[in-house]
Amino acid sequence: MTTTLLAIGTRKGLWLATSEDRRAWSLSAPHFLMTEVPSVGIDVRDGRTRVLLGIRSEHFGPTVVHSDDLGTTWTEPEGGAIRFPTDAGAAVERVWQLHPDSADRPGVVWAGAEPISVWRSDDGGEHFELCRGLWDHPHRAEWGAGYGGAAAHSVVPGPDGTVHVAMSTGGVYRTRDGGASWQPRNAGISAYFLPGPAPEFGQCVHKIARDAADPRRLYAQNHHGVHRSDDDGDTWTSIADGLPSDFGFVMLADPRRGGRIWVVPLVADGQRIPPDGRLAVHRSDDAGETWQRLDAGLPTDEYNAVLRDAACVDAGDPVGVYVGTRGGEVYASADAGESFTQVAGHLPDVLCVRAAVLP
């Protein structure tokens, strides 16, 4: 029997849910109650399940912890997993992203943090090194802060030393040499909130994802704008036609099927609610050429946003889709979004969800 683990990070703690069929869920007691959980990573490589958490206390700051026993015990490295070196003159405010690398690079875990920074771990997320190539980038002084903070929130490793990151607000950057040098890759991504023509960088990209079949194909949900790149991020074109709105935070790519993606549209940046107050995911099976609205099992009255990491997919067959709202509701689909069941309700606002089929 297959067990699926769903980790739900909220503004006031973590909940872990498990299911044998991804329809009926068993929810744990809260972990780290009253502590913000802005990032979760589930690493199922090497025959074990490691849950990594970026947590943050309003008083006592951020840290990263991990559990290898599904949350029964948690370990925090004494010296801290993510800490700026002294010469950086900065302190971590919040860890926004914990992303295990591919199966052929076990032990490698990426992190994105606030202030805008990308980090690499080679020991499964126990200790991270600052990616100096990006931290020392001459553009850094000009990267701005989005409403939620100045964060690197998307870290998308690819083949052969390629990594794409996205940040608020700097846009997409790419390295092809394992992080030594980085170039902005925002051509075609709009930035209506900046004067003049679209700049080289400064876009407010909310989330990026990589296609399962073509690693040079990327998708981006922008602060107004839904885009695809077919050339490794060199150029982007709009794929927003057919969506009710080009605003939102989520961008998900199917880990099994090329060309399949999901977004969760919101009306606009000035009206961050689902269109008509009805929650729906929208799925494309042709890389954004056409879209299908999917809302079976989702609430018909929902005025809370789904944040950029409050949606995820698992690697099940068929792929599972998960969304959580700022109203504390969490929904799961066992059939790629065709239908949803409620996992939990009335939690604190959901900041992130991550799901994995346990080995």
Next chain:
Amino acid sequence: MTVRVLLPRLLADCTGGRSSVALDLPGEATVGAVLDALAADHPVLDRRVRDETGALRRHVNVYVDGDEVRRLRGLATVVPPGAEVMVVQSVAGG
């Protein structure tokens, strides 16, 4: 000299459950030196109180014999022999 550090209940898990720690320091010390001495045995506690630049976290307050150190000389505030150093979270969050 001996300094007693009082900790909030929320940080007691960083000191094996103790909310009061006595430190022996060579002569007069600063708040920074007291925290350094505390950090030597309790590195996780130190990360809760100070960030990696060495600054006190914004919503953590430190009192020396009842005076908040930000109103004195911050981490350079002198801690006299026998003083009581209290670490406490400020009113924040929701």
